Amino acid sequence: MALVIKNLEKRKIKKFIILYFILSLFFFNDAVSNESGKVLSFVAGCYGCHTSNPNQPFGGGYEVKTKYGTFISPNISKDELNGIGNWGKEQFIKAIKEGLSPKNKPYYPVFPYNWYTKMKESDILEIYDYIFSLPAVKKNNANHDLIFPYNIRESLWFWRLANKIITNKNNIEYNSKYNSRGEYLVNSVGHCGACHAPLTFLSIIKDYKNLGGRKETSKFSNDSIPNISNDINEGIGLWTESDIVFFLQTGIKPNGDFVEEDMALIIDHGTKYLKQDELQDIARYLLKIKK
Ligand code: HEC
Numbered sequence: 001m002a003l004v005i006k007n008l009e010k011r012k013i014k015k016f017i018i019l020y021f022i023l024s025l026f027f028f029n030d031a032v033s034n035e036s037g038k039v040l041s042f043v044a045g046c047y048g049c050h051t052s053n054p055n056q057p058f059g060g061g062y063e064v065k066t067k068y069g070t071f072i073s074p075n076i077s078k079d080e081l082n083g084i085g086n087w088g089k090e091q092f093i094k095a096i097k098e099g100l101s102p103k104n105k106p107y108y109p110v111f112p113y114n115w116y117t118k119m120k121e122s123d124i125l126e127i128y129d130y131i132f133s134l135p136a137v138k139k140n141n142a143n144h145d146l147i148f149p150y151n152i153r154e155s156l157w158f159w160r161l162a163n164k165i166i167t168n169k170n171n172i173e174y175n176s177k178y179n180s181r182g183e184y185l186v187n188s189v190g191h192c193g194a195c196h197a198p199l200t201f202l203s204i205i206k207d208y209k210n211l212g213g214r215k216e217t218s219k220f221s222n223d224s225i226p227n228i229s230n231d232i233n234e235g236i237g238l239w240t241e242s243d244i245v246f247f248l249q250t251g252i253k254p255n256g257d258f259v260e261e262d263m264a265l266i267i268d269h270g271t272k273y274l275k276q277d278e279l280q281d282i283a284r285y286l287l288k289i290k291k
């Protein structure tokens with residue numbers, strides 16, 4: 001906390017919303033610091049992406065708008081009718097790591113299972129236990145609203161094949177081990193590249209470790225995503241380790257600007273719950289600083 005205050009004094013602050021972040025930091029520190037399943041489910045985005053109403057955690061209904069149409073996240077609470085109450089641990093792990101349903105139907109990669117592929121099973125099971133420790137949410141699932149041919153789930157078999165060919169060929173490192181907690185949090189649990197990695201054909205990602213950002217898809221769409229590599233000109237190479245830690249706690253950039261939209265949610269529902277040393281590890285990984 002002291003670090004947050006010290007950093008705040010150093011910066012010119014532009015938006016009131018910061019207060020909200022600081023207050024929720026206090027609140028969080030007191031309430032739930034030991035619940036690792038909860039923290040993992042927040043940092044991995046499971047909570048953020050599967051919750052549209054905070055009174056119905058994991059009840060689904062959150063909309064993800066893409067150029068393929070709008071995806072509506074399903075209910076993954078322990079409700080037996082609408083959620084995953086009937087699922088065993090094996091089925092849960094298979095969905096998260098392989099993107100396949102208990103009946104072997106493929107999931108759309110908007111559910112970022114390609115990042116979770118290398119998540120530790122023990123971490124996935126902590127998330128499972130956390131979700132099953134909460135009340136069931138009785139909320140129906142809505143259908144995605146996708147354009148043809150993406151609305152045909154079977155076409156995902158083609159996507160999976162293309163993804164396998166393109167990714168494996170160009171990204172040998174993808175199957176290597178993580179060298180630090182920071183790298184694991186960035187490239188697996190926190191799936192930062194799900195937004196910050198450049199896309200190719202059919203939104204396939206060639207290199208899961210490339211955080212070079214995305215260009216706008218059209219002049220009107222305003223959907224570019226910044227480069228967060230350690231490049232000094234294009235990326236965040238001039239940020240310090242504590243700039244990054246502070247940003248992932250509060251959403252405030254080194255120039256005093258407050259972060260916008262999607263990234264604000266990633267922080268508010270995710271990274272601000274991480275411990276100080278984990279955030280430092282992320283910062284070191286992003287800046288490629290050796291310990
Ligand atoms: C960016 C949004 C997003 C994130 C982050 C996300 N999911 Fe999902 N998830 C989805 C969407 C959308 C679907 C539906 C995919 C489909 O219909 O093919 C889904 C599907 C699922 C399913 C299958 C449900 C069913 O009824 O078949 C499970 C289980 C699940 N997610 C759990 C998780 C867990 C656990 C995490 C965190 C480790 C997570 N999700 C993170 C968006 C997300």
Ligand code: HEC
Nearest residue numbers: 190191192194195225226228253258259260262263266271
């Ligand atoms: C859902 C998409 C999404 C995910 C996932 C995501 N980001 Fe972002 N991120 C964005 C967007 C959009 C912006 C631009 C927001 C802005 O500039 O105000 C951004 C901005 C940033 C910035 C500021 C860059 C700059 O130059 O201003 C940093 C640093 C950052 N993200 C780090 C991360 C890290 C670390 C992770 C993983 C823990 C992550 N992001 C995951 C969408 C995402």
